[in-house]
Amino acid sequence: MSDTTHQTPDSVAVPAAPKRRWARTALWIGGPIVVLVIGGWLYVTSGRYASTDNAYLQGDHVTIAPQVGGRVVEVDVRENGVVHKGDVLFRIDSEPLQIAYARMQAQVESVKSLLDAARSGYASAQADVRSSSADLVYKEQQFARMKELRGRGLIAQQSLDDAANNLAGARAKKDANTAAVAKAQNMLGGLPSTPDEKLAGYRLALAQLAQARLDLDHATVVAPMDGTIGKTTLQPGDFLAVGQAAMPLVANTLWIDANFKETDLTHVAVGQPATIEVDTFPGKTWKARVASISPASGAEFSLLPAQNATGNWVKIVQRIPVRLVIEEPEREGMILRAGMSTSVDIDTGRQNSLLGRWQGGAEPVTRVAQAP
Incomplete structure (x- = not known):
């Protein structure tokens, strides 16, 4: 009996060594190719996307307060109720x-x-x-x-x-x-x-x-914009003074404030496209674009800015707020609400290949702090 075959219990000859040699050959050839492909893809796309999960949905909100004082005689909205601009929220006794x-x-x-x-x-x-x-x-x-x-x-x-x-x-x-x-x-x-x-x-x-x-007109308080009523306990019979907070109103217009590390903003510019994912709806994405970039880090706007010119100094990567506008906030019945956590990916268009740069992947010429 030869070296390349062995006998089965039924006395049938099966070749074994050629298959093992073919597998080893494919591994030695295909393995490097796969590594090169993955490495090349990482090289081409590295630095193109700026990402962060330190991002939250934001929305305009106002505190509804009467411009005349008096006793509340009618409340037409309830907590978490949706209102439109001009809808009556509550009325104050107008007889005086x-x-x-x-x-x-x-x-x-x-x-x-x-x-x-x-x-x-x-x-x-x-x-x-x-x-x-x-x-x-x-x-x-x-x-x-x-x-x-x-x-x-x-x-x-x-x-x-x-x-x-x-x-x-x-x-x-x-x-x-x-x-x-x-x-x-x-x-x-x-x-x-x-x-x-x-x-x-x-x-x-x-x-x-x-x-x-x-x-007399101000005795009827109406919604100044479309939105949703927040937490309120206002009831008929309550007395409100001029300027006293009655209820919050959160606008329907939402945007995202994403806090990127300063090292991630090298190629980020106003107008670049982005995608966002909200933690409430995993697997769903929304299209957005960069609307503006803050002129200073978040620490600069704090009540007590950091004093780095001291003896005890530790370098910390700062974060710069970037505002993004959602292009299609409403879709498939999914409602976005202010304060939700999001993940943001900005496509800077930058590529490490010469071909990519020739096709428009070069760095933006104009870089501004805020949108005009």
């Missing part, structure tokens, strides 16, 4: 505000009546000035005659004194009428033909009326 508005309406009418009376008084005062001027001329002439007659001894001194007293009274009356004209002019802005809307007193009354109207 309606009374104030009616009072200011009456005030405007009162000012208008006073201005009309001033115009009438101006015309009457002018007539009185003309009358008193004519009377003054007559009294001056009479006094002159009496003075001449007294000089000739034809009348008693009492008659001259009476004429002088009448002259003084006529002058005082003319001065009073002239002052009345000036007063009416001041109330009418210098001219009786000045429209009410250009007079300070009337404009003040109109402004107070507008404020009363605005306060």
